[in-house]
Amino acid sequence: MSESSSTLDQAWLARAVVADSPEAIVVTDPQGRIDLWNAGAANMFGYSAEDALGASLDLIIPVKLRDRHWRGYEHTMETGVTKYGDTLLGVPATHQDGRQLSIEFSVALLRDDAGTIVGIAAVMREVSERRATEKALRTKLAEAERTVTALRATVADLTNRVTRPTMSVQGWSEQPCTTTSFDA
Incomplete structure (x- = not known):
């Protein structure tokens, strides 16, 4: 050529x-x-x-x-x-x-x-369709993040409300004892 x-x-x-x-x-x-x-x-x-x-x-x-x-x-x-x-x-x-x-x-x-x-x-x-899909995904992700944050706050609140007794090696409570009228 x-x-x-x-x-x-x-x-x-x-x-x-x-x-x-x-x-x-x-x-x-x-x-x-x-x-x-x-x-x-x-x-x-x-x-x-x-x-x-x-x-x-x-x-x-x-x-x-x-x-x-x-x-x-x-x-x-x-x-x-x-x-x-x-x-x-x-x-x-x-x-x-x-x-x-x-x-x-x-x-x-x-x-x-x-x-x-x-x-x-x-x-x-x-890229209009792709941008719309990305926007919808960002919205769903933000909703999921808000849900996770709310669940973490709920778990933290519940954890703070639960009292857990502590035990010593002998099995006795290490919590301070108070006297009552029955202790005489």
Whole structure:
């Protein structure tokens, strides 16, 4: 296989991976406008590529998180540094129908030949079901911990109420004796 056909095959392979990935793959320009929106993104967020391309990422960012998102985005564009290149970030996102999604994603900074950042690629996975399961498990664990704490307190209380006679080697009580009217 010649070098040029190898490059062509790699380009086709890259396009096929992006197009057919079940994960959402989204590429944005330095201003945060969407340049690439694969089928995984359409399935995850409900917007077609036609609706998403050229739109702002605000399309999927919950309103209350937008300021924070854009501060981080602009900082990354200015500095060329992101802590999410090799770390998954879990955040809420918004579906087209308005429901909240839980997603995890990592990003890759895209640079031109001069090293200038020309965009960011994000690979996202929806984890709403897993997050709901984890939340339910945390709730059950907290309930179990409260039950164990209450049982320990009950056992401690009962233990303190029980008097245990102590005996010497000879079998006589080591408890102090008191005289009564019958001791005369």
